[in-house]
Amino acid sequence: MEVKNISISESEWKIMNVLWEKPELTLREIAASLKESDWSYTTIRTLVTRLVEKGAIAADKSSSNFRYSPAVPEGECKRKEVNRLLSRVFEGSVSMLVSTLAKDSNL
Secondary structure, rough: OOOHHHOOOOOHHHHHHHHOOOOOOHHHHHHHHOHHHOOOOHHHHHHHHHHHHHHOEEEEEEOOOOEEEEEOOHHHHHHHHHHHHHHHHOOOHHHHHHHHHHHHOOO
């Protein structure tokens, strides 16, 4: 699956981070990892379903409890997200991004 065609929302990133850290989790295990988010089980199930539909995660349906794993590499997703940010906010300019970070943070 090519990452450039997958758009991951801010909420979906939280699911992806859980699965990149520990793949092959059930929905209940994903929900337990996100207990501090205060999301309902239904919300987490919806986000997981969306990510499966997008091709960002894969579902192993060989047992009654599906196991979910990332279908796209973490590094590639992060690079694509940075490139989207550069294009959308900084007109593709790395120097504008770095300048903004230098002005607004303790680099």
